[in-house]
Amino acid sequence: MSSHSFSAHASEEDIRNDSILIYVNGKLVPKEEAMVSVYDSGFMLGDGIWEGLRVYNGQIAFLEDHLDRLYESAKVLDIPLDMPRADLVKALYGTLEANNMVDDAHLRLMVSRGKKRKPFQDPKLTITKPTIVIIAEHSKPSQEVVDKGMSLFTVHVVRGQPNSQDPKLNSHSKLNCITALIQAQKAGADEALMLDPHGFVSTCNSTNFFIIRKGAVWTSSGKYCMNGITRQKVIDVCHANNIPVYEKDFSLFEVYGADEAFTTGTFGGPVPVINIDGRVIGDGVPGEGVMKIRQLYKQLASNLK
Template sequence: MAYGVHAYADDPRNASILIAVNDQLMPRDKAVVSVFDSGFVLGDGVWEGLRLHKGGIPFLWAHLERLYEGAKTLDFSVGLTPDALVKRIFDCLAANGMTDGVHIRLMVTRGIKATPYQDPRVTIGDATIVIIPEYKAPSPKPDGISLFTSTIRRTAPDMQDQKLNSHSKLNCIQACIQAAKAGADEALMLDPQGFVATCNSTHFFIVRRGEVWTSTGDYCLGGITRGNIIRVAEAAGITVRQKNFSLTDVYGADEAFVTGTFAGLTSVREVDGRKMGHPLKGPGPIPGEMTARLAGLYRELIEAETFRP
């Protein structure tokens, strides 16, 4: 069972799903990769989370562009054309009889290594491609989630580039552990200068006096949902500021929410024990007026931009 923004209700249908491991469909309990796989040995790979919505996948090509760009950055070939990969994804869904309410984890690693060593030149064979589709419906907390500001910072591009959606997520895992130990649902992470960057698995927004603020994006993944929220807000005439801001700005915000492919927009109830709400007016309803409006605009965009083969 996941927690916080990734909470969901267990679905018994997932016990019998078929998982695509390269060109083979395997039952859940038999779907394995080699202990010599680059992803297992080193976290050497890239991944995407996708949603199946009414027979299609919203924003599919934006996700695939990020996946292929990540593989290019890590200097390995996915081994399939984008069209062939799309076919494999939908073939896997069809084999499972899935049409809606499904979360898909698409993972691509460098492949099998001749020996457990980091040098990519000891990789033998092609990339490993795994597709895990599961029936998953978000089960958000009706009163929103809580965040805890982690001491683990997001790193600059010359360290570990946060724009790379790689399997190596130890900084995010460490931040998540800190938040869990503090009793919070997710971690808020700062950049090297101490400005707010993002959360450990979602992107962070605040609402201040009718404006929507988010970080510059310099120290976070190029989120597909994040970008779409900015897009629909600006199209609706809502002022969006991508800027540096501090925890003081967060604590004094009217509303806060996080975004991600799995749950869309999720309201934030409190950060570091401070309830969200205008300093003079106090906490408002959950979700807040702006959060609810953006969630509606985002749902409309999903309907307009879902790819169906």
């Protein structure tokens, strides 16, 4: 295992985040005053959904894709998110403007079912509209993580069947992922690699997972993982640049013998992985394939208007 402690979400420290304004139900309030009720569904039950958003050159990358997923998730969970999409976009950009953020910024958009009158599960106990919170931070991904690469550990916690808790839902309920991460960190790794119920490689605890074998890019079938927007954009840039890419079932056998490996997520984009379960991947350093894909992805994300 690696001696360093990294994460796909590792960022540079920025003291400007001490004085940010946070959007809470239509109001921009100082960080110290940004609060929700202890009766809020998100706090009490993990009953909510969220999106992580990244800003490049003053634009929120792939915003329509993220909003599509948010509103669809709200429908799946029967959360009455009746805020028009245009108003939500205005709130997101208004939060960025209030904090003078145009680049190297990350937003977390959270929607819970709302405040309840009793501390129980029943959605009928909800007495307010959905709670909407937007946290925008100055957040530059750590270059050291990209330069050195991460280590992963395969955990016993699996990504389950969609009739248990559908892994495509970006819900506030992340205990299975947190449990997976704890096990990986206890084993000395940076993040967790999770299998699907059939023993095939699925995803990481907070990011999607890819390998490169003989110039071809592989990722899981997508049946048991968050269908990440960065994941899809990486698949798209591979297609657009004649890089073979496959969504398929594969096991740890193919992972340990891969030439390269990397994760994908909104915050860090493609991030190299150089060690999995104590096995050195490829040459043990970030490879040319993932670095090329990082460049292609950043070009796509940065050129959006």
